[in-house]
Amino acid sequence: MKKYSFVIDVAKCENCNNCFLSCKDEHCGNEWPGYAKAQPLHGQRWMNILRKERGQFPFIDVAYLPRPCMHCDDAPCIQAAENGAVYKRDDGIVLIDSEKAKGQKQIMAACPFGALWWNEEEQVVQKCTFCAHLLDKGWKKPRCVQACPTGALSILHVEEEVLKEAVKTGELQTLDARETLAKPRCYCKNLHRFEKCMVSGSLATGKDKETDCVVATTVRLLRKGNLVAEQLSDDFGDFIFDGLVPGSGEYEIEVVSGGKSVFKKVITLDESLSVGTLWLD
Numbered sequence: 001m002k003k004y005s006f007v008i009d010v011a012k013c014e015n016c017n018n019c020f021l022s023c024k025d026e027h028c029g030n031e032w033p034g035y036a037k038a039q040p041l042h043g044q045r046w047m048n049i050l051r052k053e054r055g056q057f058p059f060i061d062v063a064y065l066p067r068p069c070m071h072c073d074d075a076p077c078i079q080a081a082e083n084g085a086v087y088k089r090d091d092g093i094v095l096i097d098s099e100k101a102k103g104q105k106q107i108m109a110a111c112p113f114g115a116l117w118w119n120e121e122e123q124v125v126q127k128c129t130f131c132a133h134l135l136d137k138g139w140k141k142p143r144c145v146q147a148c149p150t151g152a153l154s155i156l157h158v159e160e161e162v163l164k165e166a167v168k169t170g171e172l173q174t175l176d177a178r179e180t181l182a183k184p185r186c187y188c189k190n191l192h193r194f195e196k197c198m199v200s201g202s203l204a205t206g207k208d209k210e211t212d213c214v215v216a217t218t219v220r221l222l223r224k225g226n227l228v229a230e231q232l233s234d235d236f237g238d239f240i241f242d243g244l245v246p247g248s249g250e251y252e253i254e255v256v257s258g259g260k261s262v263f264k265k266v267i268t269l270d271e272s273l274s275v276g277t278l279w280l281d
Contacts, residue, residue: 003092070184080110213237
């Protein structure tokens, strides 16, 4: 049968918080029997937006990662719950039975994604419900997806074979590999913006006179003499190599013009790095 999955495009998220606010609007002060107790006004973020800044001025990249419940296929919260207090529906949505889950704070500690929240007043664990109460009434999307203005949030409601093909063709990933034993049903596009490193810089001439950008010039990134990536500097002389592994050590930046190497610089990559302006005089 068809199952639900979240899809998040990190490159499209602008941190507008519409998803967060729509979730609050739907669940704060509203109890949905059989689905969830009312969400507290403060202290819980069922749609939590993480932030990541990479690089150094003036080459800064800021990315945002909306992070709801992953609705995992092998959810640790289900295993940690007693009396079937957390369960997975046939359509892939994971829900918490608010009555059975009373007092079971251990459920919250089981989530590797930090997606569970403790309601002190109700003495129950809470989380994103995928707006199952709306989907069961015929809605096509949960509130957070409906409110997203950029298309950063979307869902798939498809059979497993179709999902596998969508993951492959869309180059989708789940979050950190150490956590995927839970088999999350939340897939990300452009996740490198959040998890990987970048090396950026700019090419210019005329350091002691009038400065000119060096455009359409080949910049190479090498590691141990092997070519990792290659690109042309843009109309501002800038270049960015992305998707690099944090802490991966020594690299060499080489600038090639007219078929000849005209500049080399050795760098050590611990985290995202801006090498500034490379003067080619």
